[in-house]
Amino acid sequence: MHISDGVLSAKVLLAGAAVAAGGTAVGLRKIDMEKMPRVAVLSSAFFVASLIHVPLGPSSVHLLLNGITGLLLGWASFPAILIGLLFQALLFQYGGLTVLGVNTVNMALPGLLVFFLFHRIVKNKNGAASMVCSFLSGALAVFLSAIMTAFTLVFSGDEFVSIAKLLIAAHLPIMLIEGVVSVFVISLLKKVKPEMLEVPYALSHSA
Amino acid sequence: MPFLIVRDGANRTSTRILFSIWPGIFLLCAFLFFILSASPVFAHKVSIFAYAENGTIYTESYFPDGKPVANGRVEVYNSEGQLIQEGRTDKDGNFRFKIPAIEDLTIVLDASMGHRAEYLMKSDELTGGKTSGAPVGQNTGQGEKDAKSAGLARQEENPRLASGDLTAEDIRKIVKEELAGQIEPVRRSVMDLEKKEKVSVRDIFSGIGYILGLMGVALLVQNIRKKNALK
Numbered sequence: 001m002h003i004s005d006g007v008l009s010a011k012v013l014l015a016g017a018a019v020a021a022g023g024t025a026v027g028l029r030k031i032d033m034e035k036m037p038r039v040a041v042l043s044s045a046f047f048v049a050s051l052i053h054v055p056l057g058p059s060s061v062h063l064l065l066n067g068i069t070g071l072l073l074g075w076a077s078f079p080a081i082l083i084g085l086l087f088q089a090l091l092f093q094y095g096g097l098t099v100l101g102v103n104t105v106n107m108a109l110p111g112l113l114v115f116f117l118f119h120r121i122v123k124n125k126n127g128a129a130s131m132v133c134s135f136l137s138g139a140l141a142v143f144l145s146a147i148m149t150a151f152t153l154v155f156s157g158d159e160f161v162s163i164a165k166l167l168i169a170a171h172l173p174i175m176l177i178e179g180v181v182s183v184f185v186i187s188l189l190k191k192v193k194p195e196m197l198e199v200p201y202a203l204s205h206s207a
Numbered sequence: 208m209p210f211l212i213v214r215d216g217a218n219r220t221s222t223r224i225l226f227s228i229w230p231g232i233f234l235l236c237a238f239l240f241f242i243l244s245a246s247p248v249f250a251h252k253v254s255i256f257a258y259a260e261n262g263t264i265y266t267e268s269y270f271p272d273g274k275p276v277a278n279g280r281v282e283v284y285n286s287e288g289q290l291i292q293e294g295r296t297d298k299d300g301n302f303r304f305k306i307p308a309i310e311d312l313t314i315v316l317d318a319s320m321g322h323r324a325e326y327l328m329k330s331d332e333l334t335g336g337k338t339s340g341a342p343v344g345q346n347t348g349q350g351e352k353d354a355k356s357a358g359l360a361r362q363e364e365n366p367r368l369a370s371g372d373l374t375a376e377d378i379r380k381i382v383k384e385e386l387a388g389q390i391e392p393v394r395r396s397v398m399d400l401e402k403k404e405k406v407s408v409r410d411i412f413s414g415i416g417y418i419l420g421l422m423g424v425a426l427l428v429q430n431i432r433k434k435n436a437l438k
Contacts, residue, residue: 004322004323004324005323006323006325007317007323031425032429033426033429033430033433036422036425036426036429037422039422040418040419040421040422043418044414044415044418044419047414047415047418048411048414048415051411083418083421084418087414087417087418088414090414091410091411091413091414092410
């Protein structure tokens with residue numbers, strides 16, 4: 001899902017960088033001292049998750065974890081994912097530095113959307129409703145990232161429907177896995193550390 | 208109410224941080240275990256390698272786990288950036304074409320879904336591929352001049368008579384051909400090494416280290432700000 005250097009035109013790169021910078025600025029203002037370690041740990045998890053490779057399909061697909069990152073961090077997932085992608089680019093040669101902005105938007109925006117859609121239900125409800133929403137957070141974020149990546153690639157000449165089909169098909173197993181991972185992580189957190197799900201600052205602690 | 212929360216947080220920040228971080232660390236360890244115990248560690252990129260032999264350029268395209276890129280688009284650009292050749296890789300990730308021109312060529316692999324790799328083929332790598340064309344003819348011409356200036360007699364009917372009959376250019380050519388043959392296995396093994404370039408455990412831990420370091424810097428900055436605000 002990482003787009004490499006040299007695929008996109010300058011216009012798309014600039015637009016991506018601008019949106020990513022905006023999201024990161026908002027995200028950074030939402031982080032206070034208590035939230036900082038959580039952001040760092042989820043950023044590390046995002047950074048590492050991309051190495052978990054699922055040997056299905058013709059291409060190479062890996063976990064994204066942008067759903068769970070979004071669900072637990074809200075706006076702060078922008079800086080978390082930006083940092084994660086930066087080190088993936090530097091250390092693993094995934095994606096690249098010029099496409100950092102575009103890739104950040106493609107991963108973080110679905111996470112943010114998932115946060116606004118499901119966070120309240122996941123936090124407040126118990127049992128089936130919470131589990132279903134956790135699953136949807138994980139799966140939907142990957143799905144939306146695939147759609148957004150396809151949309152970005154359209155500007156470099158790929159035909160939308162075919163590339164979107166390809167990306168979504170390749171990421172179907174990832175969507176399932178991330179949904180299940182989200183269910184486990186959320187139910188574990190609810191039992192062990194329910195405060196992790198309280199993300200009041202993302203909504204009320206605005207600067 | 209928000210004021211109270213902030214005061215409370217300021218008093219017990221360090222212990223809270225310590226507590227709030229544990230589930231995350233557990234998660235991270237779980238992932239690390241997952242990765243280290245899983246089969247090889249994969250990167251998410253593609254690579255293309257190329258070499259010239261007998262007037263043909265051979266290219267091989269791989270995912271980092273060594274799987275070939277099947278049906279990937281290969282484009283060849285000349286030094287002015289014009290597209291001069293294109294094609295698709297076969298199921299083994301190979302694509303070959305006749306050397307189109309002796310100049311620096313950029314060979315681009317587009318494996319779809321945003322995956323892309325480049326290989327720069329220098330013009331001297333191409334001449335090493337033994338093209339029988341203009342450059343060689345030119346060299347012979349020069350060799351003749353060399354031979355004359357050295358005052359050597361040329362016996363074209365029987366070139367193997369003595370070592371003195373070989374011009375400097377002939378020797379150079381023979382050595383070059385021999386070397387190309389000798390170097391080929393080395394070149395192959397270097398290519399194999401590059402193919403095996405995978406994400407190392409060191410990279411993983413250094414990335415995590417950097418992220419935690421950044422967190423430390425950010426916390427420091429916030430702490431200083433908070434102290435200044437209290438003053």
